[in-house]
Amino acid sequence: MKILILCDHYPVSPRVIKVKESLVKQFSNASVKIVAWNRGELNSNDPEIITVNRPIGYGNQKGKLLYLYEFYKKAKGIVKKENPDIVHAIDFEMFLLGSKLAANKQLVYEVYDIKFFTNKKLNLIREKLEFYLLAKYKPDLILASPFFAEYYKGYLNFENFKSIVINNKPKYINNSDRKENLIVHRNTKKALEDAVVIGFIGTVRYKELLINLINAVEKSNNIKVLIAGDGPDKEALRAYVLEQRLEEKVIFIGRYTMNEIREIYEMCDYIWAAYPSEDLNVKYAVSNKFFESRVYKKKVIVSENTMLGDFAVKEGIGIALNPYSVESIIFELDKFGKMGNQNIDSIENSLMGGLYWEEEEMKLNEIYNLTSK
Numbered sequence: 001m002k003i004l005i006l007c008d009h010y011p012v013s014p015r016v017i018k019v020k021e022s023l024v025k026q027f028s029n030a031s032v033k034i035v036a037w038n039r040g041e042l043n044s045n046d047p048e049i050i051t052v053n054r055p056i057g058y059g060n061q062k063g064k065l066l067y068l069y070e071f072y073k074k075a076k077g078i079v080k081k082e083n084p085d086i087v088h089a090i091d092f093e094m095f096l097l098g099s100k101l102a103a104n105k106q107l108v109y110e111v112y113d114i115k116f117f118t119n120k121k122l123n124l125i126r127e128k129l130e131f132y133l134l135a136k137y138k139p140d141l142i143l144a145s146p147f148f149a150e151y152y153k154g155y156l157n158f159e160n161f162k163s164i165v166i167n168n169k170p171k172y173i174n175n176s177d178r179k180e181n182l183i184v185h186r187n188t189k190k191a192l193e194d195a196v197v198i199g200f201i202g203t204v205r206y207k208e209l210l211i212n213l214i215n216a217v218e219k220s221n222n223i224k225v226l227i228a229g230d231g232p233d234k235e236a237l238r239a240y241v242l243e244q245r246l247e248e249k250v251i252f253i254g255r256y257t258m259n260e261i262r263e264i265y266e267m268c269d270y271i272w273a274a275y276p277s278e279d280l281n282v283k284y285a286v287s288n289k290f291f292e293s294r295v296y297k298k299k300v301i302v303s304e305n306t307m308l309g310d311f312a313v314k315e316g317i318g319i320a321l322n323p324y325s326v327e328s329i330i331f332e333l334d335k336f337g338k339m340g341n342q343n344i345d346s347i348e349n350s351l352m353g354g355l356y357w358e359e360e361e362m363k364l365n366e367i368y369n370l371t372s373k
Contacts, residue, residue, distance in 0.1 A: 003032045004084035006094040010038035022361035109139040116280040140367045147284040147307040164363045169291040172356040195224040199268030204231030209323040216329035225250045265296035274323035277303035
């Protein structure tokens with residue numbers, strides 16, 4: 001049984017790797033390869049990842065549309081050579097191409113993000129085309145958020161589709177393998193001592209929103225921000241902090257390993273996961289930081305006017321605010337205290353299910369049915 005995953009970016013995201021590894025783990029007769037559209041400068045050394053290289057950069061929508069047909073032609077040749085039984089397309093553009101490439105094959109459409117365009121006309125075209133292709137090809141659906149169904153059910157009759165939700169939860173980490181008294185960040189712990197700590201952990205982006213957080217924290221006496229990770233906006237944020245002389249209020253620790261992740265979360269009281277709610281995808285998505293926060297029993301800070309924000313407030317596990325407004329952030333900061341982890345266990349068996357990826361991956365059986373093939 002051969003599976004070919006179509007992905008529009010390289011390096012491929014951790015979720016794509018988790019899906020691939022879970023398929024291999026569960027179905028011993030499955031061969032799984034990824035065709036990734038490499039729009040950057042990095043090269044793949046993994047024989048299971050076939051890259052189509054066109055260094056146009058990311059965030060370049062015009063270039064992406066211009067070279068989409070080139071990717072299609074090369075992917076068509078790869079599909080012909082590999083002759084997969086199943087084509088697994090991730091997100092809209094890959095579904096658009098996959099619907100043409102998967103003739104006489106099982107087609108799986110995984111909605112990792114809903115690809116809303118800011119241009120209303122382009123977005124209307126995208127919607128019409130996506131729903132037309134869904135109705136015509138009726139792929140099996142994997143949704144990366146339980147809230148995506150709220151968006152699609154307005155246009156689709158889910159009874160006509162085989163569909164599942166696979167949340168982007170972290171893989172289980174065996175705590176017994178963790179070194180006792182891990183003190184990689186001894187100086188950081190000292191700098192954060194006695195403060196209420198808001199942590200941003202992951203790829204450092206959305207600079208404007210993080211600057212709003214920093215400006216709000218500047219006016220508080222006992223709150224500090226910990227920024228852990230690297231990303232396109234890290235250096236600009238560091239420069240802003242230096243310019244404003246806020247080095248004591250905002251601590252950077254740069255890249256980290258998964259061995260350090262628990263220690264970093266333990267230094268925090270709240271986790272910042274407030275993304276741009278003007279992006280309609282954010283209205284329906286659930287970030288992996290939300291799931292990590294549940295594992296480490298920390299309250300999460302998310303954007304208001306989103307389905308996740310409504311859920312987090314209702315369940316008492318998070319705070320919803322307007323990340324575009326310093327005043328809104330200040331208003332919420334005034335309520336913060338050191339006890340940021342109460343009630344986190346109460347939702348383990350609710351809408352979001354358990355804590356780990358291993359509980360999610362079993363749902364792949366409902367889509368693939370490989371054991372009978």
